[in-house]
Amino acid sequence: MSPQSFKWRLEALQTGKSFAEVVLLRTLLYRVEQVFLIHKKTGLLLQHVVAPNVAAQDADLVSAMLTAIRDFVQDSFSVQTGDSLETLQFGELTIWIEPGPQAILAGIIRGTAPKELKLVFQEIIEKIHLKYDQKFNSFEGDTAPFEGSTLYLEDCFQAQYQPKKTKPSPVIWILLSSILIALGSWFFFDFTDKQRWAAYLEKLNAQPGMTVVTSEKRQGKYFISGLRDPLAADPIQIMKKSNINPKTVISRWEPYLSFYPKFTETRAKDLLQPPVTVSLIVDESGILHAKGSAPYQWIVETRKLVRAIPGINKFDENNLVEMELKELERSKNEIEKQLLLFTEGRTQLQPGQEARIQNLIKEVQKLTNTAPYLSKNIQIKILGHANKIGSEERNLILSQGRANAILATLVSQGIKKTNLSAVGVGTGETVDKKRPQDRALSRSVSFKVILTDTPSREINRR
Incomplete structure (x- = not known):
C-alpha cells in the first residue's frame, strides 16, 4: 500500500498490463530477452532463442534487418577495415552485437546492461566457434547442424533487478568482495593462460619441419595435432620454455619429411657417410654441393645414392676431386720431370x-x-x-x-x-x-x- 505501489497499479490500469508486469518493468535494471546467432558472410539466421514471457517478432526478419543495417553503414560511411556494428538503441531496447570470425551474436536487451555482460557474449561466441568451426567452414544454408548451439545462446539470458533498499550486511560485502576478487583472478589467469598458449602455438609454427593443424581447449586441457619432421625441435622442450605444464596438453604429431635444406643435408650426410675431406651443403634449390677430395669409389656410389634422397634435385660435384686422380696427376708430373x-x-x-x-x-x-x-x-x-x-x-x-x-x-x-x-x-x-x-x-x-x-x-x- 505504499505510494510507489499505488503508482504502479495506476500505470497497470492505464496501459492494460498486469500489476506484476509493471512491477517487473519498473524494478528491472536489464534483461536479455532474445539472442540471435547469424552467419556472418551470408547474413542467414542460424539459431534464435527467446526468454520466457517475451513476445518475439519474426526472427529471420530481425536477422535480415541487422545485416542490412550493417551493410548500409559499411557502404555509406568511411569505416576502417575490421570495424563492425556494436550496438543499436531503440528506446529502452538495446541490441548488442558481438562479432566472431564466422558468425555474429546479437542480443536484444531491455534496460541498461553492464559492460561485464560483453564478456559473457564474447565467451559464448568463442565457445560456439570452437564447437562448430568445421560446420561454419562447410555451411551452405542448412541450419540443422547448429541446433545444439541453443544451449550456449540460452546462457546469455541474464537479468538484474533493483535490490531492496536495505542496509547490506558486512558479511554480504565480504562475500561480494571475495566473489569479485575470485572473478578478477579467474579472468586474469585465464587471459594469461591464453596468452601463453598463443605464444606457444606461434613458436611451434615458426619451427622448421613443424606445422600445427588443429588446437583447442576442452575440459581444462589443451589438444593439439599437426605434422612434425623427425629432425624438428622437440615440442615438449618448447612447451617447457613457454611455461606451459606438459600435463595439461595432449599432443598428436604425425611424422612427415620436410624439405628444409638443413634437414635434407643431415639426411644426406647420414646416408652418404662422406669422408672428413668432403663437405656437403644443400641450398634452397635442393642442390647438393660436394666440395673437397674423396675416393673415386665413394664418388661413384654417391652419384647413385643421391637420387634416392628426398629433397635433393641435383648433385653438384664440380668442386669435388678424386683422391686417386690427385695421385694420378702426381705420378704424371713426376714422370714428365x-x-x-x-x-x-x-x-x-x-x-x-x-x-x-x-x-x-x-x-x-x-x-x-x-x-x-x-x-x-x-x-x-x-x-x-x-x-x-x-x-x-x-x-x-x-x-x-x-x-x-x-x-x-x-x-x-x-x-x-x-x-x-x-x-x-x-x-x-x-x-x-x-x-x-x-x-x-x-x-x-x-x-x-x-x-x-x-x-x-x-x-x-x-
Whole structure:
C-alpha cells in the first residue's frame, strides 16, 4: 500500500498490463530477452532463442534487418577495415552485437546492461566457434547442424533487478568482495593462460619441419595435432620454455619429411657417410654441393645414392676431386720431370742413371695400374733428343734409337707396350728452354703423359 505501489497499479490500469508486469518493468535494471546467432558472410539466421514471457517478432526478419543495417553503414560511411556494428538503441531496447570470425551474436536487451555482460557474449561466441568451426567452414544454408548451439545462446539470458533498499550486511560485502576478487583472478589467469598458449602455438609454427593443424581447449586441457619432421625441435622442450605444464596438453604429431635444406643435408650426410675431406651443403634449390677430395669409389656410389634422397634435385660435384686422380696427376708430373741423359753419339745411358730409371719404372707402373681403376686411358710418349753435332738425319736416327732403348727397358719391366710410344725428335725440340745450348741436356730422353677418359667414365659423369 505504499505510494510507489499505488503508482504502479495506476500505470497497470492505464496501459492494460498486469500489476506484476509493471512491477517487473519498473524494478528491472536489464534483461536479455532474445539472442540471435547469424552467419556472418551470408547474413542467414542460424539459431534464435527467446526468454520466457517475451513476445518475439519474426526472427529471420530481425536477422535480415541487422545485416542490412550493417551493410548500409559499411557502404555509406568511411569505416576502417575490421570495424563492425556494436550496438543499436531503440528506446529502452538495446541490441548488442558481438562479432566472431564466422558468425555474429546479437542480443536484444531491455534496460541498461553492464559492460561485464560483453564478456559473457564474447565467451559464448568463442565457445560456439570452437564447437562448430568445421560446420561454419562447410555451411551452405542448412541450419540443422547448429541446433545444439541453443544451449550456449540460452546462457546469455541474464537479468538484474533493483535490490531492496536495505542496509547490506558486512558479511554480504565480504562475500561480494571475495566473489569479485575470485572473478578478477579467474579472468586474469585465464587471459594469461591464453596468452601463453598463443605464444606457444606461434613458436611451434615458426619451427622448421613443424606445422600445427588443429588446437583447442576442452575440459581444462589443451589438444593439439599437426605434422612434425623427425629432425624438428622437440615440442615438449618448447612447451617447457613457454611455461606451459606438459600435463595439461595432449599432443598428436604425425611424422612427415620436410624439405628444409638443413634437414635434407643431415639426411644426406647420414646416408652418404662422406669422408672428413668432403663437405656437403644443400641450398634452397635442393642442390647438393660436394666440395673437397674423396675416393673415386665413394664418388661413384654417391652419384647413385643421391637420387634416392628426398629433397635433393641435383648433385653438384664440380668442386669435388678424386683422391686417386690427385695421385694420378702426381705420378704424371713426376714422370714428365724425368730426364735420362745419354753418352755422346750413342744410345747408351750415361753412368749413374740407374736411380732415375728405377724411379721412372716405379711411377709408370703406378700410373698404368691406377688409370684403369679410374676409367682413364694412358699414353706415355718417350721423346728421344740429340744435340746439333752431326747431320740432322743422323741425329734423328740417334734420337729415335735412344727413345727405343727406353721403350725396351720399360717393356722388359712388365709395362704394356700399348701404353707406350717412342718418338725421335732429333734436334727439333729443346728439352730445357732456359738452357737451349746445353749439349748434355740435348743428349737425352724426356716424357709426355696423356690422360683421357674412357667412354664408360663419360657415361658415369653424365
